[in-house]
Amino acid sequence: GDSVTQMEGPVTLSEEAFLTINCTYTATGYPSLFWYVQYPGEGLQLLLKATKADDKGSNKGFEATYRKETTSFHLEKGSVQVSDSAVYFCALSDYGAGSYQLTFGKGTKLSVIP
C-alpha cells in the first residue's frame, strides 16, 4: 500500500535559519503530493502541492519539488520565522476504492526560537 515517511522531530531552529524536512513516499500509482501545516489546536491547512513529476509547489517562502526518481518531496524554506512554528505533515493523494484518499506522514514538529 501507499506510505509516507518523513523525518522525525522535533526540529528546533533559530530565526532566519534554513529549514529542510525530508519526505519520501511509496505509491502504486501516480500520486499528488502535499504539505500540510497544523498550528496548535487547529485543523490542517494546505501549505503547498505538486501533482506531477518535477512540479515545484511553493507558498509563503516554502518550496518542495516532486522528485519521481527519488520518490521524494522535501520541504524547504530559506529563512524561518517564529510564526512558522507548527507541525508539518507530508501527504500523498491516490485513488482507491472509489475516491481519492490522503496518506499522511507522522508529522514533524518545528519550533523556531527568536
Next chain:
Amino acid sequence: GAVVSQHPSWVICKSGTSVKIECRSLDFQATTMFWYRQFPKQSLMLMATSNEGSKATYEQGVEKDKFLINHASLTLSTLTVTSAHPEDSSFYICSAAGQFSSYEQYFGPGTRLTVT
C-alpha cells in the same frame, strides 16, 4: 474559496451519552467527505469516507455502529459518537473534496471531544 467548518469546536460530554459533530462545506459542493481522528502528537487516522447519498466506507478497525456517519447533502456530513467513553476522547477532523478538484481535500478546523 473552499472553506470547511466544523461544529462544535470543542465539546465535553458524560460517559454513555452521544455527541454529534457537524462538518459543512461553506462555498462548494462536497461530493466526498472524510473523517479523521488525531491523537495527541500523532498523525491523522482516516476513520471513514462518505459520498453524498451513500453509506460511509469505514476503515478497518473503526466501529461503524459506534461512529455513525451521515452525508445527507452536498454540503453537510455528520459524525455521531454513540455511547461515548473516555477512550473516545480525541481531536476529530473532517475534510471535503469535490467541486474544484476531486483529489484535493479541504480540512475543517477540528473538534476536540472530551468524555468524562
